[in-house]
Amino acid sequence: MKMIEIKSLTKDYKNVRALDNVTLTFEENKIYGLLGRNGVGKSTLLNIITDKVFPSQGEVLVDGEKVSNNDEVLGKMFLMNEKNYYPESMKVYEIFNWTNEFYPDFDLVSAFELADKFKLNTKSKVKALSTGYASIFKAIVALCSNTKYILLDEPVLGLDANHRDLLYKVILDRYANNPKTIIISTHLIEEVSSVIEEIVIIHNGKVLLQDSCENVLSSGYTITGKIQDVDEYIDGKDVISTETFGGLKNAYVKGKPQNVPSSLEVSKLDLQKLFIQLTNDKEGI
Structure with a gap:
């Protein structure tokens, strides 16, 4: 080949x-x-x-x-x-x-x-x-x-x-x-x-x-909302990383979104943000 x-x-x-x-x-x-x-x-x-x-x-x-x-x-x-x-x-x-x-x-x-x-x-x-x-x-x-x-x-x-x-x-x-x-x-x-x-x-x-x-961007999703609502939703899920700004929080989650409350917004993974989180030198990444 x-x-x-x-x-x-x-x-x-x-x-x-x-x-x-x-x-x-x-x-x-x-x-x-x-x-x-x-x-x-x-x-x-x-x-x-x-x-x-x-x-x-x-x-x-x-x-x-x-x-x-x-x-x-x-x-x-x-x-x-x-x-x-x-x-x-x-x-x-x-x-x-x-x-x-x-x-x-x-x-x-x-x-x-x-x-x-x-x-x-x-x-x-x-x-x-x-x-x-x-x-x-x-x-x-x-x-x-x-x-x-x-x-x-x-x-x-x-x-x-x-x-x-x-x-x-x-x-x-x-x-x-x-x-x-x-x-x-x-x-x-x-x-x-x-x-x-x-x-x-x-x-x-x-x-x-x-x-x-395509596989990378479809392997997960982004969830956005108030910090408490996001924390409750991602509990027990395979979370890549999170970031907070003001009273809001983004969570990058592996898998497909299921049973997402109306208070939260779901969007596709962003390659740039995913890259930053993957290369931030935290232990285990």
Whole structure:
């Protein structure tokens, strides 16, 4: 089966364990959200997948082959890194042309069309780009690479609301026309929830959750009301977490709502709030 397989992956940096026995898969033709707070190991994982960083233990397979020192396999992937590794003195259009030489399926026409859509000046040098336009430039190169696996590390860094919305639309449009595996690494959960199909949550170097977005959001519900009414209702139920504000209380509950009093309001789980509660470092989570 065509997929990225990560097996028992551990990465240590001196006294810091960035990844701790991570095992998961990214199947073909799906959009994944690799979700986690800053510094929890997302970027390390993407760099190990693309053989830019070596693991302390474990291995990565792409379509059944090891990625380590395997140029053929590495050519199936393109990583948009959060950091800039392009020569800063080069101009945007020069890097488009340069990438076209190394990636045979690179869509040069689309790269210039997208640059025009985002109002990215292709004659600008990389070092002259703002943080937002540097993200746009790197995202365009990645998306137009037309590799089988596209990995985007914090692709909306520095983008304003309009550009973020446009980038998500471009991702979905290109995916619809040419399905592939896209992994979006981000800590901006609310925005990406309408784009992704599968969720992987990483916390403190470990996989906290891997499931479809639909399954996660349908696995429970939110109950809202006066504190006393909510407490009475959730007594004995499988409660993920609660939060209070003023005299009101929210409870995130696993399962399906049953016999809910009229004094309480029921709503769907909110992915962003669920993520915050799951990654708040309480014991047992």
